[in-house]
Amino acid sequence: MLICSSRDEMKRREAALRFIAALLNQEGRSSLYDLSGLAGGFPVKKSDLNLLETYSGPAIFSSNLQKEGTQHLGGEKVAAFNRTSAAILATLLALVKPGEEVIHYLPELPSHPSIPRSVKLQGASYREFDNLQDFQLTDETSLVIITGSTMDHKVLPLTDFNRIIQISHAKQIPVMVDDASGARIRTVIYDQPRALDMGADLVVTSTDKLMDGPRAGLMAGNSSLIDRIQDKAHQFGLEAQPPIVAGIVRALENFKPQRILDSLERRDKLHKIAGNVFKGVEKTPTGFMISAANLENEITPEGNDNLTKRELATLMAMVLLREHHMVTIPAVGMPGVSDTIRLDISSKDAERVDDNQIIQALKESLEVVREIIPDEEASLSVLYE
Numbered sequence: 001m002l003i004c005s006s007r008d009e010m011k012r013r014e015a016a017l018r019f020i021a022a023l024l025n026q027e028g029r030s031s032l033y034d035l036s037g038l039a040g041g042f043p044v045k046k047s048d049l050n051l052l053e054t055y056s057g058p059a060i061f062s063s064n065l066q067k068e069g070t071q072h073l074g075g076e077k078v079a080a081f082n083r084t085s086a087a088i089l090a091t092l093l094a095l096v097k098p099g100e101e102v103i104h105y106l107p108e109l110p111s112h113p114s115i116p117r118s119v120k121l122q123g124a125s126y127r128e129f130d131n132l133q134d135f136q137l138t139d140e141t142s143l144v145i146i147t148g149s150t151m152d153h154k155v156l157p158l159t160d161f162n163r164i165i166q167i168s169h170a171k172q173i174p175v176m177v178d179d180a181s182g183a184r185i186r187t188v189i190y191d192q193p194r195a196l197d198m199g200a201d202l203v204v205t206s207t208d209k210l211m212d213g214p215r216a217g218l219m220a221g222n223s224s225l226i227d228r229i230q231d232k233a234h235q236f237g238l239e240a241q242p243p244i245v246a247g248i249v250r251a252l253e254n255f256k257p258q259r260i261l262d263s264l265e266r267r268d269k270l271h272k273i274a275g276n277v278f279k280g281v282e283k284t285p286t287g288f289m290i291s292a293a294n295l296e297n298e299i300t301p302e303g304n305d306n307l308t309k310r311e312l313a314t315l316m317a318m319v320l321l322r323e324h325h326m327v328t329i330p331a332v333g334m335p336g337v338s339d340t341i342r343l344d345i346s347s348k349d350a351e352r353v354d355d356n357q358i359i360q361a362l363k364e365s366l367e368v369v370r371e372i373i374p375d376e377e378a379s380l381s382v383l384y385e
Contacts, residue, residue, distance in 0.1 A: 002311045002379055006335035012314060015384050016321055016331045023325060033353045034327040037181070037286060037344030040208025040215050043250040044243070057242025061249050068252035073183060073203055074196035075220035079230045080240035080248055084180050084217035085114035087204045089121070090233040091176055092143070095225070098123030101140040105129050105164050106147035107154040113336035115145060115178070132160050137171055144168040144175045148182030148195060151338040152291075153284045155182065155190055158198075165199045174225065176202040181209040188257040189264070189285045201225060210260060210286065210346060213251025216244050260286060263346035270345060270355055277359060278366075287350075289342035299369055307373060313339040318382050319368045324361035326353075 003009060023031055044052075051060050069078030081087040096102055102119045104111055109130045119126040124142075129135045137144070146164055149155045168175045177195035179186070183205035186192040195203040202221035207213030217240075219226065233239040240248065263286060271288040274281045280294025290298070292309035299312055307315075310330075317330035320341075330339050343358065344350065372378040 002307060002376070002383060003314060008384075009335035009337075012318070012383050013332060013334065016318065019322060020327070020332075030352070032325050032327065033349045035287070035343045035345075035347050035350055035353075035358075036327050036329050036332065037210060037342070037347055038206075038208055038215075038329065039212075039327075039347060039349065041212035041251065042214050042247045043212055043254055044246050045250065048246050048250070052243040052246060054242065057246065061242065061245045064249045065245055068249055069218055069220055072252050072255070073179075073205065073218065073220035074194045075203070075222070075226075077223040077226045078218060078220040079226050079233070080245050081204075081217035081219065081233060081238055082240050082244060083215065084178070084204055084206045085118070086233070086238040087217035087219045087229075088114055088145075088176075088178065089118040090229050090236070090238045091202065091204075091219075092118045092122045092124070093232040093236070094228040095174060096122055096124050096142050099125075099140070100142040101125045101127070101138055102143050102145060103127050103129070103135070103137060103141050104145045104147070105135055105156075105160070107150050107156045107160075108152075111147070112151055112178070112180075132163060135164065135167070137167065137173065141171070141173055144173055146175060146177045146195075146200070148177055148179040148192075149185045149285075152289060152340045152342065153181065153185060153286070155186055155192075155285070158192055161192075161198055169199065174201040174222075176200065176204070176221075179203050180206040184210040184257070184260065185285045188260050196221060202229075207248050207251055210344075211251055211255050212348070214244050214247040216240050216248055218248060260346045263287075263350070266350075266355070267345045270343075270358065273355060273359055274362070277363060284342060284344075287343045287345040289340050292339040295341060299366065299373070304373075307379075310339040311379075312369065312373070313341060315369050315373070315379060315382055316341055316365055319365040320361060322382065323365060323368065324357075326358075326361055 051057050111128050116126050165175050177200045204217050204219040208215040271283045282289050292313040296309045296312050314330045317328045320326045321331045328341050
């Protein structure tokens with residue numbers, strides 16, 4: 001095997017970042033095409049720089065955060081965290097006791113690993129469902145989590161969304177929505193209501209997903225719950241610091257839903273072209289993707305006994321990066337990240353790369369992966385050097 005542990009995944013990520021650093025130093029930022037949909041940004045103004053301090057920063061940016069955050073997500077109050085995962089952990093520490101149960105409902109299994117890992121850390125039990133017929137609360141359930149849009153951008157139907165909230169509230173169990181990308185995908189593309197407008201008690205989103213903010217978490221909801229969660233966040237250093245808060249505020253001010261909508265026509269065109277070249281290409285809300293299972297069938301149609309689907313997908317992503325300077329999630333993501341090759345056409349960098357370049361990069365990378373998979377040393381070099 002090429003990837004044996006989460007430590008190997010960290011080594012792969014470090015190798016990808018080393019390559020990106022060398023590329024940027026030699027050829028500049030314009031040589032890289034981040035099509036992950038997670039490029040984010042740090043759009044602070046020059047006038048903000050003298051305020052990125054421990055106390056003056058919060059004094060200035062906190063009120064703006066409340067204004068912009070509640071406008072984006074709704075609710076009575078918002079709080080900023082250094083990651084969405086940090087917001088989830090703080091919520092579990094505040095609202096769930098050891099021995100209690102957390103139930104997670106999402107459009108498609110499995111969950112993002114941050115949720116079950118946080119539950120385990122708190123000493124609670126965990127169950128997850130993607131079928132409404134199987135969903136069931138118990139006397140030990142103290143929190144229900146809904147994922148609005150999965151890591152691969154599969155969106156939860158409104159009927160399921162509303163029903164889970166109704167069932168949970170009937171037993172007076174609070175509902176938190178993990179809307180990391182869903183706060184934009186669901187509302188902008190699918191015209192769904194905001195999570196809090198549907199009756200959820202809490203919602204958290206990632207400010208780098210389909211918007212140009214820093215990699216951070218923004219939570220909104222019931223003010224008494226937010227206060228309890230913020231208290232835990234401050235105890236464990238999970239809250240966002242002033243520079244991050246400033247970046248979140250400016251990103252919220254700059255957010256333009258129309259940029260996402262403007263990418264849809266090109267998405268449809270590219271999806272059609274890619275589908276004529278590769279089997280199993282699927283349309284996403286903002287681009288197209290090839291799952292690890294479909295990619296395995298494309299690379300080794302006769303079958304493969306040597307490498308896992310994740311290893312093949314990761315090799316493909318690393319070749320795309322090294323040979324064509326295109327960033328996808330399996331190359332740069334954290335351990336446990338989705339192994340789907342997803343290209344986001346609403347990304348800023350997508351404006352600098354034409355359709356033919358994207359298709360050629362995929363075709364050529366596929367051939368490179370086919371050539372190197374019999375050679376373990378060459379494969380390891382692509383992943384880790």
